[in-house]
Amino acid sequence: MAKLEATDFELIVNPIDGEPTRAWVLEKIADPEVVGACIMHGQPSDKIDREFLDAASPNLKVVSTFSVGFDHIDVPYANSKGIKIGHTPGVLSNAVADTTVMLVLMTMRRVEEGIRLIKDNEWPNLPWAPFVMCGPAIGHPNLTIGFLGFGRISECVVERLLAFTSKSAPPTILYSNSRARDNQAEIDAEFSSRFGVTVRRAEKDEVAAQSDIVIVLCSQSPATIDLVNAEFLKKMKKTAVLINAARGPIVNSEDLAAALDAGEIFGAGLDVITGEPKVYADHPLVKHPKCVVIPHMGSADYDTRNAMADLCVSNAIAGVTGQPLIAEVKV
């Protein structure tokens, strides 16, 4: 806010302590004096769709989202009207990677079951035997760690996971992404040498079949919705875990619940889930002892949210003053 207030622009700020109504957003955005907008992703009123863009001031130059994801924005339509879209990549990579690794550990080590057991007053009845409440070891030799999507956040995840994995028999990293970059071989070699492990692009079926840990970190797009479905889950190892720290719809919830019921995989850890935030205690995945669900907290640390706010505002100021955005969405 201080950065915005230091400009010469007049500010229109959501007057309520909470989410603005869609009607308020559409009314304000129509004001022809409006040249830029900062929006909070995650609110139902956040959709930058045709309705929003058609209602908007003809002088609107930029919409800056407080998020790295932009699946709530019709970017081509905005661009066709000369409106640039800013987002906040990079600054949240560390925080999301922290959350991802936490979910890997929680899922492998059955923390959801452990917490429930205490709350269900079952701890006194837990027999003490060597393998009670055990899970697969993250330090197990020659693990395979698979990624769907392999960008900045995934690299940060690898860096963290290598502090936990076996030093004498390090893991292999497989990843699948929608298109190989031109210098893919070079990038993989650089990455392998930086981390001292083998990093290799693979088909998603191989990622499913080989991995002990599957981590979803790709963008949501029509091509990635339901990427993890019954077919994918059936190919996974029974001892493997699935982590989704990207967007809910990339993993099919019904198929995941069925796979957990059938013991097709060991467990799942979800920071995101289809239908959020309208997800309740009776949701099959929230109820499932083999699944831990947290409420989309991937980037929720103070430093990261401050950095996101700063980048969001900087994008907006750049857009309205005719400068290149610090981080513009290009599709």
Place this chain on the structure above:
Amino acid sequence: MAKLEATDFELIVNPIDGEPTRAWVLEKIADPEVVGACIMHGQPSDKIDREFLDAASPNLKVVSTFSVGFDHIDVPYANSKGIKIGHTPGVLSNAVADTTVMLVLMTMRRVEEGIRLIKDNEWPNLPWAPFVMCGPAIGHPNLTIGFLGFGRISECVVERLLAFTSKSAPPTILYSNSRARDNQAEIDAEFSSRFGVTVRRAEKDEVAAQSDIVIVLCSQSPATIDLVNAEFLKKMKKTAVLINAARGPIVNSEDLAAALDAGEIFGAGLDVITGEPKVYADHPLVKHPKCVVIPHMGSADYDTRNAMADLCVSNAIAGVTGQPLIAEVKV
């Protein structure tokens, strides 16, 4: 079991699928043909106290515990009877360090609150604003991480945490332990250079006052019971978290609950708690939204428990065949 069965010794094995009764243990251990015993720590029948040792066969040479901790064993009294005590240090360091780091992340990032919110059907009502459900960043510049007790497990924790902390402004490591080793300065310098951070021994009051993360990993002894009490907690930063992955009684539960209520610290993560396993849903710390409690799962991965079993059995076989134990408890 295979390793034990390969010996010439006759085996007496707990016949029930669960914990043996104390009466069964005392009856069997009295048999003068018994020369060694392997015991599972964590069972109420596990106490190797005067009653057990006075009842035991005069030919008992070794008791081998399936644990690194030995607070359930009267070691001096056993030794005075010529009975050696074996335990399982080292092999569980990685697994306990994994759990410790997981609890650090869960506590800083308010996962207990996040999980409850979903189960209480509150996710749809969660306002989306930049700092909702945020916690302190583990990547924050110049963190101080404090340890009570600084042995093998703590070193493994440091190694892991450094994958998450700031690279440009790395953390300082403080630790307090009961007695400085003779070559303490040398050990600290070696450790500092290995990890590229400052590692320094401090009084426990300084650990309390300076640390953003306080990690309890010392042994339980009369000197460490209630080490973390009201006085210690009041000295801590309001933004700091407390993790106990050692033994429950080292942290005073009533004092911790009061400190959380008063907002004297940010949160707590406990793998262990006084009175376990008789700890129920209405326990003030289990109920507290700022506290995550898991049921003593620190070493609960398959590889670790296999390695502990192997070391436990190896200690017993060494003891009964008159060889030095692989890992003998010395007090």
